[in-house]
Amino acid sequence: MQNISKLLETLPVISQSRLVASGFGIWVVWKGDLHGVVDNTLQEFGALCVAREGEQALWYCNTVEVFRAIARLQVWARVNPMPVFCQLVPLTFLAGYNLEFSVSLSVELDRQRVAPPNDFEVVVHPGLKERIQSVAGLSTEPAGSMDGLANVKWLRLVADQGLDYESMLRWYFIIKPLGRMSDKESIVGWRDFSTDIIELLQRLGLKYISDVKEGALFLPLDNFRLLKSFCTEIVNLIRCNKEASDKKYWPVVMAAVPQGDLHFTADLPRKVGLDWNRLTPDYPHVRFMDGFLLSPWFRMNEARYGAGPVSLDSWCTLSLRDAEGSRGYGTMQVPLPNALVASDGGGECFYCGLKNHEASQCPSRKIVTPQPQVWRLLAKADFNDFSDGFASLDTDLSKEDFVSGILKVMESRDDLESLLARAVFEINVPVQLRTLKLVWRCRSKEWDGAFKQLAPQEGDYIWEALDCLEKGDMDNSERFLKDAQIKYPRSYQPQSLWGYWYLERGDTTQAMFHWQEAERMSYTPLQQGCMAFLQARLMEVEGDYKNAINTYKRVNTLAPSWLQPVYRQAVCMVKMGFTGQAMDTLFDLVDRDPNYFNRILVDPELDRGRVQLLSAMWEKWNEAEKSVETTRKQVEDLTDDISRRFDETHPYFEAANEELDRLRGFGQTNNYVAYHQLLQGTDKFRAGLDDEVRREVKRINANIGHLTERVRGIQREAAWFPFPKLLREFNKEFNHCVDKINWIRTQRLQEADNFRKSLRFSDEIEEHIDSLQGRLVTLRIIRDATLFILMLGRSFIWLELIGLGILLVALPSLIYFTQGVEGNIILDTIKDPSQRWEISKGLVIILSILCVAAAAIKSALTFDKRKRELFDQIDKEIRGSTSKRY
Template sequence: MYNLSVLLQSLPHIQQSRLVGSGYAAWLSWSGAPNTSMAHTLKDYGGVLMAQDTGQALWFFPGMEVFRAVARLQIWSRLNAMPMLCQVVPATFLVGYDFALSLSLSPELTDQQANPGQDFAVWIHPKLKEAVESIPGLDLKPGPGVTGFASSVQWLQFHADQGLDYETSLGWFFVIKPLGKLGDKESILVWRGFFSEIQTALQRLDLKYISDVRDGYVIFPLGSVRLLRAWCQEMLNLTASVKEGGREYWPCVMAAVPQKGLTFSAELPKKVGLDWERLAPDYPHLQYRDAFPLAEWFKINEIRHGVDQEGLETWCNLSLKAGEGRGGEGSLEVPLPRKLTVGEGQGCFYCGLKDHGPATCPTRGLTRIAPEVWNKLATVNMDALVAGLQTLEKSLEPSRVAASLEHLAGGGDKLENLLARAVFEINAPSQLRILQLVWRSRGKEWSTGLSQLAPEDAPYAWASLEAVRGGDLDRAESMLKQASLKYMRSYQPPSLLGFVALEKGDAHQAGFYWQEAERLSYTPLQQGYFLYLQGRVLEIQGEFKEASSLFKRAASVSPDWLDPTYREAVCLVKMGFTGQGMDILERLIERDPNIFNRILLDMELDRGRMQIMGALFSLWRVAETKCEEEKALVATLSSEVAQRFEDGHAFFEPAQERLERMRRLTERRNFVAFRTLVSGVDEFAAEMNTQVETDIKRIRARADHYYDRLREIQREAAWFPFPKLLLEFNKDFNFCVEKMNWMRDQHLKVAENFRKTLRFLGEIEDRIGRLQKRLVTLRIVRDSTLFVLLLGRTFIWLEIIGLGLALVTIPLLIYMTRQAPGNWLVTLILEQKWEFQKGLVIILSVLALALAAVKTAFSFEKRKRQLFERKEQEFQDRVQARRAAMKGGAPGTGKAQTRTPAKPLVKSPAKPPAKPGAKGK
């Protein structure tokens, strides 16, 4: 035996239903293999398969077609034996917010069991007797009790007259209406080109149609569920292929209207309770009762045009499931709160909500803009955003949506509060708080204009603004008209008079006032703003084409202001040209990724939301894929920074902070975070490469500088006369030479080599500093030694010359003066000749030493320079000769020789490096 509870338990449990409808449940059980004709018949009669198990299935029918279906099966079973038991009972149809389907039955029916016999038998719940007997040829008779059925119910046995065919009464008139006004030649030609594609499909399916030349309607009947399904697939695939192929395309709205009570005529679209101007283009629209039987092949999407509570007769639209056919790539699932979108009319001028007018809009009391709202939303994960919108939906009171939204916007920092503020921020340029900033703005462009504010002047203007906010429109209008007469060249009075006229309900007059304000404006910022207001007031009146033109003008006047272009896209979507609008929105997203989140929350884009969510899904998927690639790159960059730069480097700490921010971005599932991460990684990589190139240039410059310093140190130290005393000096010098030779041979862009080079440069600088400090002592010893040698040589020569002169002069003096009378000097010299000789030698030596010291002191630097230059030149000559010999005598062996001083006073400890060459680049 089969148990109905098994099927009921397999259905999803729906805690909160978006839709509840009454209908009929058919529980079928059979023995053996299931008959395929049974399932096809039930589907053709509008049945929805709810659950299936071995030997049993549960179907739901929204109407009495279930009785015609089982009648058809019963007649067919009389010719083809079909052991099956069928029970039809009243049921409640439940639909969750995710379009999960479930059934609810009376408690006494849920634990029934069934044991199919050898024939096809149908049992009907007694509550359905009247519905069954209303169909000609169907009859109910009391029968014996069935084992396992609910004993408290007096079951009736179903009988169908074999003489009737019981064809389904299901049928639809499918209506296609091109959007826009087909008045201009270009529109007519494009629509005809697209209609030729539709006409080909109609002929292939052998469908007869009629068309209304004036309004462009195309109407044709569809007489079965199979034909309805085939045509919906045909249209969805055709629209997608035309768009992808670049063929003639014109957006159209489509609806399958039930045939009951309607006649096949050109007046049919006017008799249907549908607002054709608000339907989403390119998607077939059906009632839920007709759409659920097609749920196996299509995705069902809600539309919320003035409907607060949905039922089986509520309209929805169909799209291809992801991966099925053309155009079924996927869509973002971000449902807006229903309470924000319901209502009639075009919406409030200030905020776009449809449940109030401008005079009662909550945004009238706001005094400052809040662009930080979008920065905060950029940190919210997509899943959290969807949950926040659901929470916002529960927090809004149906009878006072605007008031409850205002209360949430002024609340705390919860996500629903942030979302409420974002809803009011979408249309901020249309609100009074922007007007007061425009009055005070000193700038000419929007990029900086609202941040360069002058003090408040024109007291009448601010008093009038407060009167408008306080609701005293008459007083404000009186003050402003007096100010207009007094300040005839001022744009402020007409700018606020436009808002006064708007709140009084005269949108046409408001547009005239803003035209006057535009004429009196003198900066692009002001002109663009008043063009924007003119476009917005036309948009609210439904003049989307004219509004779009004004938004284009505003964008051309203020090209760095994105809001006019955004509103131009919104107007196109409201007209039904969602593809063209989405092209504009995608360009805006490239300029500012926050536009993505703005689109998700904009209830004024509701008409084209299906197409927009599909397009945004493509952008999301690309950005998400790129972000996944960038995650690995962030880790690579972190590792490279750690390998390349040390803690003390000026680039290290800022780089670590930026990489940490990017690492946190990789954890967020938000489009803005994706785009910020991608651009941030690219920018960081470029900055790091620039830093590396700069550091390499500095390394080369420092290496050249150290090279010259080492050369100088080598030249100075090479003349030191006591080489065995230079052990520490030679150790430091050799270290510098070794490291600089290593740097010369390495590729500095390699992270490890780069970091080692920076560390070695610091060590080399320290060592060179020590060498130069020691070189001071070496110079003193060297110069002192050289001075003494030069002094000694000069002294010896002077001494020799002095003694020679004394040897010649003194005897000659004695000889010439020996005959002179009273020559006591000669007598004294002769008597004390040894003492005189010693004294003379001492005097000559002192004089020679003094003269030598003076002469050496005056000529020391010149002599030293001549000596060093001569030796250096001799060394260069020998090097050149050696190189010439190597080139001429041993070709191909031209190794670079490093110069060292010839015959140095001190042997050089190591050769200094060559200047860094190409290998360091």
């Protein structure tokens, strides 16, 4: 038994429906292998297979063509029997905001079961009886109750065997080139590219009509298979011509229009009811139902041209899916709110570019000052939430008037919905009145940082005129403006405000004149650039894109650092349909300022080229995602590297970890700007880390050199210590310092472990050297005292020996030469044999005392000189061995 509930379980759950449509469902159950004619026939008649599981499938169709398809199968099965059961029931089709689709069945139908069929059988829900009878040749008859099916009065389909029930599903495919066929560039470009298209049509055997005046080609496509084939061929032709350097290419807009009551005549493009100037170039436009039928081979992208609800008759664009195994391909999924891109039939608002209100009613006039922080806040938002934020914004704006609704949303300022709304009105801030206030007060000549320091408000009447204009009091504003112009006839300020006054009056000619006068009267390049920018913007909203681009280029020469004129040039090219040519400019802006990536995502004025832009931006996004995935790991590696290199007490440790935490936060935000900040910040951090390591290594090497000199000094001081056995602890600490110095000198300090050890060893060495120098004071005292005693002893011995020698010679000589002298008490005493020994001992004692005194004086006078001589000698002896150790 096949259960329909198993099919319904395979369908996605759609929480918010972008599209709801009633239609017809076909529950198909078969036994064995399903004959290919079933799928082919249902598809050719416009049915969409929404679910398939095992030996059953569920199809959906929004037209009565499905009845012809089933009748055709029934007629065919009488000649070619096949075991297939078909049930026709009412079915509701649902599509989400990402164009995923599902269906909804009534409660009585979603639990049906049926046994495998033995023959071709069709049952019809009684609610479809009248719709079936509206098709020529079809009728119904009672079928009675059936086991496993819902308890309703089922009918059988009765088909007239004499009819062939051919499908009425046919299309006209129209191709129109961009540009005016009166321009030489457009004529040459389209002529070369149309040659390739005509060759394709001839190869496929398709008849076509060429409108020379409009430059259009259009052809009939009589079945679904031909529609799929031709869409594939034309998209591939455009892709090949774009990528090949030797091929000719010119942008075109294309649409597959249901034939209906339209006739294949030369005026067909003008009768289909499409605004060709708003179609996205290079992508076929089809109805939503046709897009869902083609979705297995193409990607669908919504194209909205009205404020009404989306239906299966709304328009979408197709982009070819890449084959399995080919290079990656995708698109950014950020559908803009219908309220922001829909048109009420009027022109673009000068202030914001939306088409659903007049300039005098623009919500941007209620915003007091520029808010550049919007882009910084938007960079912190998750890209995946953009779609939900816009969907919520669309829901809120659908409940009330647009202007009051959007102002209420922006005033909340606490959610993504409000942030996205403010970002939309921040895109064109240079042309809004809040910027004019700043330009009047600015004295800078350049746009970079121009509004950081402003002069106070100066001038009579002009500020009152501006205030009245913002409030919509046009009469008083005019009165103040006239007074200001009389008082300041050579000032650009009244002229610039006159331009806005006439703009809101609807007189764009006078607005252009006054802005031209304001530019002529301006004093600085900044003021001239601003006034020229207003002129270019006015040309843009009036559709004069070529002159607008040229004027934006002139603004760029006046303010080379200002990116906004460059961005507006790209927007104008997109509005003209030349999206491919605008991409290089837009992506160059993204490289210079990544916030332009988010600007492109939320800009409603890029809606014409949105499909192509989002597809191209996906490549940039995908590349950034891959780089970020690697960079996230690098940030973790850098965190480990910092922990391995630096101790927590090191001043760089805390600052480095704060920066790494900030980078880690960027990596957790799915936003291109955050990705760019992560990639750029990681490179900058790595460069800073390398610089810090180099500085530390240089400091370590310099410190080690200084410590080496201190160790050498300690060695010199301790070398003459006379009691080496007492230096066991001193030598142990000294050798520890020498070993650590040698280790630091021989290691590659750029490695993390060696780097951290060297920092720690440097501190240890310094501590040990301080300890050694403290011990060295005692050693120096003992050494110097010992050296002095040795020098004193040596001098004393030499003086004593000399003195004793002199005494030994002098005393006998004195006795001998004074034998004849009598009466001298001293001589008599010396000559007395009994007193001679006592006299000799006294003389020796006196001599020793004198020698000690003389030796002490001599040693004291020559101690420093002699010590230096001895140390210099020992330095020469140990210098060789010392150099080998360090």
